[in-house]
Amino acid sequence: MRAYYRIGERKDVVWYNGYEREYGEPDANILERIVVLEGLEAAIRRIPDVTYWKQMFQRRREWEQQGAGRTVVWIGTDITQGVVPVEKEERLWRDVTGWCYQQLAQLCDRVDRIWCGLAERMK
Known part of the structure; x- marks a missing residue:
């Protein structure tokens, strides 16, 4: 799913919702x-493959x-x-x-963590 947000007169932001479907290429x-x-x-839950995601992160970085x-x-x-899940699939996820x-944080120029509404710049 794509959602568009307008800033001024042109579309500047496209938003992909990983909760509803895959991001695609x-x-x-x-x-x-x-x-x-x-x-x-x-999105990772649907495709629990680190190699796939490393490639996806790299392609997005190249774009x-x-x-x-x-x-x-x-x-x-x-x-x-928190608590480690008992079910094998949940632990794998x-x-x-x-x-x-971890792979994504290595590629990113900036990493922020938001906890209870408070932002922390990690990188």
């Missing part, structure tokens, strides 16, 4: 300068670097804290999500 023809991908943990003013914003909920977040 980056589109080189996207005219918006900001791409927001929310629900990363839900971002191909044009001036382009920005990719990833939004994910940290599910790696939790582990893969943590590994993916």
Whole structure:
């Protein structure tokens, strides 16, 4: 699903909702300068493959670097804290999500954590 937000007269932001469906491949023809991908943990649950996500992060990074003013914003909920799930699939999802977040943080220029409404710049 794509949601568009207008800033001024042109579409500047395209928003992908990972809770509802897969993000799909980056589109080189996207005219918006900001791409927001929310629900990363839900998207990882559907495809719990670290290699897949490393490649997806890299392709999005390449798109971002191909044009001036382009920005990719990833939004994910940290599910790696607390009690370790008993079910094997739930543990795999939790582990893969943590590994993916580590890979993504390495690629990103900026990493923020928001907890109880308070933002903390981590990188």
